[in-house]
Amino acid sequence: MNRKKLINFYLKIRRGLFLIINFFFLNPVNLEVFKRVAMYGYGSDKCLKKGFLPLPVHFYSPIPDIEDLEKRKIWDKKSELKGIDFNQKKQLILLKILGRKYYQECRWPLNPTKNPADFFIDNSGFSFGCAAILYTMIREFKPHRIFEIGSGNSSQVIFQAIRTNQKENQINKTSYTIIDPYPGRYVINREVKYNRLIKKRVELMNPVIFNELGKNDILFIDSSHTSKIGSDVNFLYLDILPRLRPGVIIHIHDINLPYEYSKNYATSECFRQFWNEQYLLQSFLTYNHNFEILLAMGYIMVDHLKDFKLAFPTYDSKIHELSSGSFWMRKSR
Known part of the structure; x- marks a missing residue:
């Protein structure tokens, strides 16, 4: 079967x-x-x-009134992102650079191979768009350190990109740290190679560890997506992002800005989630000149899908059904 x-x-x-x-x-x-x-x-x-x-379902409750949201056509709206420099032109320039230089390396099998470390497209959580940009960002910026918060199919992509970089240059090696209290099988079995595995909730860690990250290093965040008392999201946005050194590149997963979260999240009986991380991210970036937006894939895959297809001809929307919610930014100063 x-x-x-x-x-x-x-x-x-x-x-x-x-x-x-x-x-x-x-x-x-x-x-x-x-x-x-x-x-x-x-x-x-x-x-x-x-x-x-x-x-x-009450105005003091975090649970929204779905009927009210539908009447107001919340899922049809697009935020103006007032107070945020969205860098639309620069996003497209970077997209073209990444595609031109590395698109031929973004050829992944549809189904799992015999090697558990190999990324494959037909997975439930990490799309072709997410994988292509993660892979090419590592190839382009060649980070000395990568911190991945929350492992998964992304770990396969990170491992592949690091391995390709090291084949090209044996001297510039990347130290790869995974922070995940519940890592997957191929992480535990070290089928995906890493330098350090911290099996701990990130919000319980000493923030000082993030001082290790420097220019062109990558902080990959795939969190619980929920801001609440004592949550990992609060810890990351309030305690970690402000302390990062200039030049650190940050990835945040499942961000749809400037659009709303998928309607399916709030209305599906089988998967009902009221995520709110992207509202905190939007607030964090408003009038914040210390961070610059590099690529917002939720925006790219809706407003500039043709540009993405030109940059990555290996993309086929009939096969690669999942959209992308990868959001990339950099600490600029």
Whole structure:
């Protein structure tokens, strides 16, 4: 059974479970109980111990009113990004440079190979666009150090780019650090080669470690995407980004600016997430002249898809179905 058939089989099983849950557990009586817990907090301590918490849809709550958002056509809007230099022309120039120099190296198989370290396109979280820009940024800027927060398919791409750089120049080596409390199999088994693995939540780390990063080094962030009390996102934006040395290049994953997060995140019964990291990022960049935007792939893949296809002729939208939410910026001073 191939990978797509397995995924479809899994989705059918999950849909069946949802039907059972809806029929037996989400009946009017139980829903009224959940509503009372959400409104008045009775029993919320017990809910938290089980890892969930009913919350009201209320103006004091972080849970939005979906019907209200749809009426206001939130998902059709494009932010003006007032107070931010979005560097549209410079983004396209860099895109062309990266594509012209390295696009031929961005030929990845659709499905997994026998080598677990090899990146493949048909994965669930890291698109061709994300991979192509990550790979070519490492090839172009040749960082001495890379810190990756949150490992995954991106680790395969990073390893490949580092390996290619080192084949070209044995002297300029890259030290690769992975920070992830729950690394994947190919990281644990060292199928993807790295210099240091820190199995720790990033928000529990001493911020001083990030002083190791210097000019053209890369801080790759793939966080929980959620700003909340004590979160990794708060730690990274409030404690780490401001302390970085000039010249450090930063990647942030799953950013759609200037567009809203995908409507599917808020409306899908199977995957309902209310991420808010990109709002914090937009606030962070407003009137902030210490950081410059290099590439916003969520913008590029919508407003300048033709330019991306010209830069990377190996891209095929029929095969490479996932869009890109990679956001690249640099600490300028």
